[in-house]
Amino acid sequence: xxxxxxLIAGLTVAGGLAAVLLKNTVHCALALxxxxxxxxxxxxxxxxxxxxxxxxxxxxxxxxxxxxxxxxLTRGSETPKDGVFSKNWFAGLAIAAGVFAVxxxxxxxxxxxxxxxxxxxxxTVLQIGNALMGRYVLPLEIVALLLTAAMIxxxxxxxxxxxxxx
Amino acid sequence: xxxxxxxxxxxxxxxxxxxxxxxxxxxxxxxxxxIELMLNAANLNxxxxxxxxxxxxxxxxxxxxxxxxxxxxxxxxxxxxLVIQIxxxxxxxxLDAINRMKG
Amino acid sequence: MQETVSFTPQxxxxxxxxxxxxxxxxxxxxxxxxxxxxxxxxxTAATLAIGSLxxxxxxxxxxxxxxxxxxxxxxxxxxxxxxxxxxxxxxxxVELGWVLDPLSAVMLVMVSFVGLLIFIYSxxxxxxxxxxxxxxxxxxxxxxxxxxVVIANSxxxxxxxxELVGLTSYxxxxxxxxxxxxxxxxKKAIITTRIGDVLFLLGMVWLFSQTGTLLFYNNGAGSMExxxxxxxxxxPAALGLxxxxxxxxxxxxxxxxxxxxxxxxxxxxxxxxxxxxxxxxIHAATMVAAGVYLIARVYPLMQAGSLAGGTTTALTVVTWxxxxxxxFAALIAVAQNDIxxxxxxxxxxxxxxxxxxxxxxxxxxxxxxxxxxxxxxxLLFLGAGSVIHGCHxxxxxxxxxxxxxDMPLTxxxxxxxxxxxxxxxxxxxxxxxxxxxxxxAWRWNMARTPFYMLVLGALLTAFYMTRQVAxxxxxxxxxGKTAHESPMAMTLPLxxxxxxxxxxxxxxxxxxxxFRAFLDGRAAVFNLRGLVEPGLxxxxxxxxxxxxxxxxxxxxxxxxQAPRPEEPDVLERAVPVPWRWLRxxxxxxxxxxxxxxxxxxxxxxxxxxLDRRVWGGAVAVVARGFRLGARLNRFLDNxxxxxxxxxxxxxxxxxxxxxxxxxxGRVQTYLRILALGVVALVLMLIWSSRA
Numbered sequence: 001x002x003x004x005x006x007l008i009a010g011l012t013v014a015g016g017l018a019a020v021l022l023k024n025t026v027h028c029a030l031a032l033x034x035x036x037x038x039x040x041x042x043x044x045x046x047x048x049x050x051x052x053x054x055x056x057x058x059x060x061x062x063x064x065x066x067x068x069x070x071x072x073l074t075r076g077s078e079t080p081k082d083g084v085f086s087k088n089w090f091a092g093l094a095i096a097a098g099v100f101a102v103x104x105x106x107x108x109x110x111x112x113x114x115x116x117x118x119x120x121x122x123x124t125v126l127q128i129g130n131a132l133m134g135r136y137v138l139p140l141e142i143v144a145l146l147l148t149a150a151m152i153x154x155x156x157x158x159x160x161x162x163x164x165x166x
Numbered sequence: 167x168x169x170x171x172x173x174x175x176x177x178x179x180x181x182x183x184x185x186x187x188x189x190x191x192x193x194x195x196x197x198x199x200x201i202e203l204m205l206n207a208a209n210l211n212x213x214x215x216x217x218x219x220x221x222x223x224x225x226x227x228x229x230x231x232x233x234x235x236x237x238x239x240x241x242x243x244x245x246x247x248l249v250i251q252i253x254x255x256x257x258x259x260x261l262d263a264i265n266r267m268k269g
Numbered sequence: 270m271q272e273t274v275s276f277t278p279q280x281x282x283x284x285x286x287x288x289x290x291x292x293x294x295x296x297x298x299x300x301x302x303x304x305x306x307x308x309x310x311x312x313t314a315a316t317l318a319i320g321s322l323x324x325x326x327x328x329x330x331x332x333x334x335x336x337x338x339x340x341x342x343x344x345x346x347x348x349x350x351x352x353x354x355x356x357x358x359x360x361x362x363v364e365l366g367w368v369l370d371p372l373s374a375v376m377l378v379m380v381s382f383v384g385l386l387i388f389i390y391s392x393x394x395x396x397x398x399x400x401x402x403x404x405x406x407x408x409x410x411x412x413x414x415x416x417x418v419v420i421a422n423s424x425x426x427x428x429x430x431x432e433l434v435g436l437t438s439y440x441x442x443x444x445x446x447x448x449x450x451x452x453x454x455x456k457k458a459i460i461t462t463r464i465g466d467v468l469f470l471l472g473m474v475w476l477f478s479q480t481g482t483l484l485f486y487n488n489g490a491g492s493m494e495x496x497x498x499x500x501x502x503x504x505p506a507a508l509g510l511x512x513x514x515x516x517x518x519x520x521x522x523x524x525x526x527x528x529x530x531x532x533x534x535x536x537x538x539x540x541x542x543x544x545x546x547x548x549x550x551i552h553a554a555t556m557v558a559a560g561v562y563l564i565a566r567v568y569p570l571m572q573a574g575s576l577a578g579g580t581t582t583a584l585t586v587v588t589w590x591x592x593x594x595x596x597f598a599a600l601i602a603v604a605q606n607d608i609x610x611x612x613x614x615x616x617x618x619x620x621x622x623x624x625x626x627x628x629x630x631x632x633x634x635x636x637x638x639x640x641x642x643x644x645x646x647x648l649l650f651l652g653a654g655s656v657i658h659g660c661h662x663x664x665x666x667x668x669x670x671x672x673x674x675d676m677p678l679t680x681x682x683x684x685x686x687x688x689x690x691x692x693x694x695x696x697x698x699x700x701x702x703x704x705x706x707x708x709x710a711w712r713w714n715m716a717r718t719p720f721y722m723l724v725l726g727a728l729l730t731a732f733y734m735t736r737q738v739a740x741x742x743x744x745x746x747x748x749g750k751t752a753h754e755s756p757m758a759m760t761l762p763l764x765x766x767x768x769x770x771x772x773x774x775x776x777x778x779x780x781x782x783x784f785r786a787f788l789d790g791r792a793a794v795f796n797l798r799g800l801v802e803p804g805l806x807x808x809x810x811x812x813x814x815x816x817x818x819x820x821x822x823x824x825x826x827x828x829x830q831a832p833r834p835e836e837p838d839v840l841e842r843a844v845p846v847p848w849r850w851l852r853x854x855x856x857x858x859x860x861x862x863x864x865x866x867x868x869x870x871x872x873x874x875x876x877x878x879l880d881r882r883v884w885g886g887a888v889a890v891v892a893r894g895f896r897l898g899a900r901l902n903r904f905l906d907n908x909x910x911x912x913x914x915x916x917x918x919x920x921x922x923x924x925x926x927x928x929x930x931x932x933x934g935r936v937q938t939y940l941r942i943l944a945l946g947v948v949a950l951v952l953m954l955i956w957s958s959r960a
Contacts, residue, residue, distance in 0.1 A: 005169070009176045016180050016203055020187030025195060032199050035180075039206050042173070046217045051231050055209075058235050063202060063242045070195055070246040074253040085190050086262055086937055092189025095944045100182035102951055107174045121222035131225045139229075143236050150240035158247035189941050197937070261937050268934030 004045060012038030023084050025071045033064045047120045050128055173214035180207035194249045194259040198242065205238045285328075285335045286349040286369045289420055292328050292377060293430070296321045297413030303406040314402040315392050318409040322385045325416060329377035336374040337787075346371055346789060350422050350486050364484050368422035371788045372636065376419045376562060379640050383554045383647050384412045386762035390651050391546040393758030394658060398544075404444065408550065411437035415555050419562065424473050424483040424492070427563070431469075431527070434556050435462050441551060442543040454539035461536040465526020472519025476570075479504060479512055485566065493569040502574045510582060517571040517583035521564060521590075528560030529617045530624060531594045535858050537617055541609040545654030548609060553616050553646035558639050561623045565632045584628045585715060591624025592710075592719040592726075597855065599729035603736070603840070604851035608653045608666050611737050615690065616646060618726055622706055625719055630709025633785035637777045638702035640784075644773060645689035645699055648766035652683035655755040655763065656741060666740040673742040675752040680742050682763040687738055689770040691731040691820065694813045698774035703727065705777060708808055724815055731819025739827040779805060 015035030022028045036059040043052030086092070132140050184203030187196060209231045216227020253259050299321035303314045339347050352366030388408065395401050414437060417430035436459075443455030477483050480497040482490060489496060504512035524530075529537040540552050551557070564571065564587065575581045595618045602614035619642050627635030657664055659676050673680040689699035707727075710720035746752065754760070776784045826839045841848040850856070931938075 005172060009172075012176065013179055013183070016183040019199055019203065020183060020191060020196070025193055028196060028199060032202065035203065036206065039210060042176075042210055043213055046173070046213050048213045048217065048228055048231070051209075051213055051228055051235075054232055054235055058239050059202075059206070063239055066242055066246055067195065067199060067202075070198075070249055073250050074195065074259050084192055084196075086192050088938075088941075089190040092937065092941055093186055095189060095941055095948070096182045096186035098948050099185055099944060100178055102948055102955075103178035103181065104175060106951075106955065107171050107178060111168060111171045118218060118222070121217075123222075123225065123228065127225060128228070131229055136229050136233075139233055143233055147236065147240050150244050154243045154247035157244065158250045185944060189937055189944065194936075197940075261935060264936070265934030268932060 008038055008041045008045065012042065026068065029064060029067045029071055032067065033060055036060045036064060047123070050123065050125065168218075170214055170218040174211060177207045177210040177214065180204075180210065192260050192262055194252065194261055194264075195246070197261065198245050198249065201245075202238065202242060205234065209234050285332050286351055286367075288328070289332065289351065289367050289369055292325045292332075292381070292420065293413045293416035295324050295413070296409045296416065300406050300410035300413060303402060303409060306402055308399070308402050311401045314405040315388075318405040318412075319385065319388045319392075321409060322381060322388055322412055325412070326378075326381040326385050329374070329381045329416075332369055333374045333378045336369065336371055340371070340787065348486055350484075352422060352484055352487055355425075361481065363425065364423060364482065364487075365426045366422035366484055366487075367420040367426070368486055369420070372565060372632065373419050375636070375640065375784075375787070377416065379643055380412070380415055380419060380555050383643055383766075384415075384550060386765055387546050387550045387554075387647060387651065388412075390549075390654070390759050390762045391544075393756050394546055394654055395544065400444070404441075404544070407437050407440045407444070408547070411441065411551060411556075415559065418559050422485050422487075422491075424476065424485070424567075427566070428469065428473060431523075431559065431563075432466070434559060435459060435466070435527070438462075438540070438551050438556055441547040442540045444543055444547065448542070451542040454536070454542040458536040458540050461533050462526040465523045465533055468519045469523025469526075472516045472523070475512070475519070476501075476516050479516075493567065498569060498573040501570070511574060513570055513573040514582045517567065517573075517581070518586060520567055520570075521583065521587055524560030524563045524624075525590065526560070527563075528557050528620045528624070529594075530560075530590050530621065531597060534594065534598065534617050535861060538610050538613040538854070541607070541613050545609070545650060545657060548613070549647045549650035549654065552613065553650050554643035557616060557620055558623075558643060561620065561627065561635060561639050564624070564627050565636055568627070568632050580628075580713075580715060586628075588625050588628030588713070588715075588719055591621045591626075591628060592722040594618065594621030595625065595726040596621075596722045596729070599726045599733070601851055601854050602733045603729060604838075604848055606667055607664050608656065608669075608737065608741065609650070609664060611666075611733060612646070612649055612653060615649075615730065615734070618730065619646070619690070622703065622723065622726070625723060626706035626709060629713040629719065630706060633788045634705045634709050636788065637784045638706055641689070641698040641702040641770070641773050641777075644766055645686045645697075645770040648682060648686035648763060648770055649690065651759070651763055651766065652679055652686060655679045655759050656683075656752075658755050658759065659752040661750055661752075666737060668747050669741045669752075670744040671742070671746040672752055675746070676754045678754060678760045679763065682760075682767040683742070684738065685767040685770055687734045691734055692727060692812060692816050693820075694809070694816065696774070697771055698777075699770075700812070700816075701774040701777045704809060704812055707812055708805065711804070711808060724812075727812065728815050728819045731816050732823045735820050735823025736827045739823065743828060 012035050015031050015033075015038055018031035019028050019035055022031060036055065040052045040055040040060070043049075043055055181204050184200045184207060186200070187203065188200030191197060191200070212227050212231045212234065216222055216225075216231075219227065249259060252264065256264055258264070296318070299317045303317055306314055336347055348368060348370040350366055350368045352364050354362045355365045356363055388405075391404065391408065395404050398404065411434060414430045414433035418427055418434060421427035421430060439455045439459040442458050443451050445451045446455075473483065476492055479501055480492045482492055482497070484491045485493045487494070491497065498513060501513040501516065502511050506512050506515035510518070526533045537552060537557070541548055543551075571583045571587070572581060575584070598614045598617035598621065602611050602618065605611045605614060619638070623635045623638050623642070626638055656669065656672060656676065656679060659672070659679070660669055663669065685697070689697040692700045692703040694700050707720065707723060710723050711717075713719065838848065841852075853859075931942075
């Protein structure tokens with residue numbers, strides 16, 4: 001495990017922690033962006049360059065902005081008077097800890113059977129394109145449909161209701 | 167500890183952090199943030215397994231992750247639209263206060 | 270039902286005997302039809318009743334002629350019986366049947382003839398009564414039942430008809446039932462006769478158990494025939510009696526009730542509450558005579574075991590009771606003021622004579638007096654009815670008088686009847702029949718006292734009848750409206766009966782003892798020398814003297830007098846204390862009231878107390894137990910059942926409420942539970958793959 005891995009891991013985890021712990025919602029969104037960036041770096045380290053750049057483009061470029069817009073539109077920047085954590089926050093924490101425990105245990109238990117270092121694969125955009133249009137054309141089309149629907153849906157959901165009759 | 171298990175551990179940690187945030191924060195948008203974190207952790211898992219899996223040239227893991235990113239984006243859009251609409255009706259995004267489905 | 274017709278061999282087949290049952294059946298059937306008629310159909314009712322009894326009379330006359338005709342050819346009395354089995358129980362049979370012999374033939378003619386005359390009389394007497402139809406229904410039923418008693422060959426059939434006669438007597442005494450006195454009299458009659466009937470029933474059951482049959486005559490197997498009688502004589506009963514004697518006494522108890530003998534006579538005077546035709550038919554001529562007839566029927570039983578010239582205990586008891594009754598009733602009759610009461614006590618007295626005659630002289634003596642008495646007593650009662658009708662309902666003799674001018678026909682017939690009753694010599698039947706009894710009493714070798722009692726009774730009879738006739742017909746009218754003679758429907762029967770009251774004596778004189786010979790089945794010989802048998806003329810003379818003495822005394826004291834109701838009687842002025850006793854009927858009713866009735870009252874109170882306290886208390890306790898049970902049930906139902914059910918529902922509601930808390934409407938809760946579920950599933954997966 002190289003020092004790059006630990007650095008990127010630390011960055012990502014810190015960003016994640018900040019995203020859920022900070023009081024100011026906008027700060028949370030910005031921390032989220034940091035986490036996304038860390039993840040993109042992970043993808044790059046794992047020789048998944050396309051995924052990494054896609055991550056940067058989509059997540060940081062769109063989702064994070066979207067979140068900030070939503071926060072601003074809902075006046076999320078105001079901190080509520082009862083605190084930012086819900087009443088039964090400990091239950092949620094416990095459950096999350098339990099989930100981590102299970103996952104961690106599963107990973108560590110199966111460490112012996114996990115494969116070791118392999119050669120780095122070379123992935124070209126051409127290959128990805130071929131794959132998308134060839135083998136995975138059906139999911140591609142469906143995702144396109146999904147995105148269209150989501151777009152229309154989001155517009156309709158967030159639209160102001162018209163006053164009076166249609 | 168192999169590199170793969172390291173990545174998996176980080177993904178697990180991120181996933182738990184995202185889950186904790188979704189389960190404990192009051193603000194609806196922060197729940198969505200938590201969910202994004204969870205999705206990202208899953209993506210990391212996918213790429214890690216692709217990299218250290220038997221057939222990386224099949225590109226399965228990468229394509230899966232790309233689709234996941236696309237879907238996550240769509241879902242974030244719709245979800246945030248919903249949160250905005252709830253805010254218009256209830257004038258708050260405090261999840262403790264929104265309990266009209268009670269009973 | 271097997272019929273055994275037994276008849277002693279003779280020339281002509283006994284058709285009559287086969288149809289004898291019609292004689293009582295037709296009036297009973299007529300009564301049934303009349304019962305279904307509506308009240309306004311009076312003519313139909315009367316026609317039915319009179320028609321049916323006329324038919325019975327014709328048939329009775331035919332039977333009588335048959336018996337008389339047959340009598341000439343034979344040495345022993347005719348006896349034709351028709352018996353049949355009514356039902357079987359176990360190994361014994363209960364048989365019924367009827368008998369035609371001289372005794373039943375003569376009684377049949379008497380009952381139907383006198384009955385028919387009284388029916389005709391009633392059409393006039395009851396003309397203004399609105400219950401005319403009901404009257405004829407009852408009286409027709411009575412006639413049928415009485416005829417049934419006469420022809421019965423079985424003690425059971427006789428008892429059945431006996432009870433029917435008692436029932437109709439009750440119905441007729443209480444005919445005007447709205448009057449409390451009439452209802453009470455009817456009750457008294459049936460209760461008093463019931464006492465006798467219970468003993469009668471006991472005797473009957475005993476007889477059946479000892480001899481195995483209740484038939485009188487059954488070809489040698491009947492209970493009055495020698496075989497059964499010897500069996501009964503060998504059985505000892507209590508107090509030195511044999512079974513025969515004891516049964517005889519029990520049966521006599523029944524007869525004593527029906528015929529008004531001494532302790533059970535109290536119902537007869539009160540029975541005068543009924544209409545006068547009823548008094549004439551039932552309480553003078555026929556029903557009260559049924560007791561005498563019963564003793565005559567079971568005479569072989571009463572007589573069984575007597576040595577030649579001697580008598581049995583049963584017959585001795587009969588004699589003494591009869592003689593005592595004769596004197597007792599005659600004494601009371603002297604001091605009565607109601608025209609019908611005098612006649613009622615006279616009837617009781619004459620019944621005593623009949624019983625004494627049976628006891629001392631045999632069947633012929635008693636029955637002859639019964640026949641003659643039926644005619645002249647019916648005549649007297651119907652005459653009294655005519656007088657009451659003519660005096661517009663007045664019955665007190667102190668308010669009558671001088672009626673010989675206003676009601677001449679009634680006077681003449683009444684006088685004939687009165688003289689017959691007193692026993693006026695030679696031309697009146699009563700003389701001959703009463704003399705027969707006196708002769709038997711004189712010859713009785715047990716004691717002479719009954720003879721003297723009967724002679725005293727004859728004296729008193731003449732005395733009180735003279736008193737009555739003097740009060741009613743002589744002197745001047747002391748009543749309200751003027752009296753008038755009665756219509757033809759009423760006076761014609763009086764005339765007919767008067768003829769018989771005089772003429773019947775012919776059948777029983779010692780010169781020509783037709784009646785006795787008829788009953789015994791011997792030949793009757795007209796022999797004037799019979800009159801001069803030793804002692805007979807002297808006896809006839811003595812009785813004549815007694816009668817004239819009584820008539821003379823009566824006339825002396827009452828003839829020509831015309832006392833007012835307010836004034837005391839002549840005798841009352843002379844001997845006030847004995848008069849008061851006699852006036853109060855020698856306190857027989859009061860004695861009963863203090864002893865028997867008081868006893869019953871005590872029992873009734875005890876029974877009522879038991880019923881109310883003990884049985885009622887038990888019932889109340891049970892009821893309370895049930896109520897307690899009900900209350901317990903209610904408590905259980907309310908608290909346990911309802912309570913548990915309510916509790917259960919409450920728990921359900923609470924549980925539901927608790928479960929509903931899961932749905933708190935908050936998204937994060939759902940998310941948490943989701944996550945928890947996933948963790949659990951994953952754990953299970955790992956665990957199962959490891960295992």
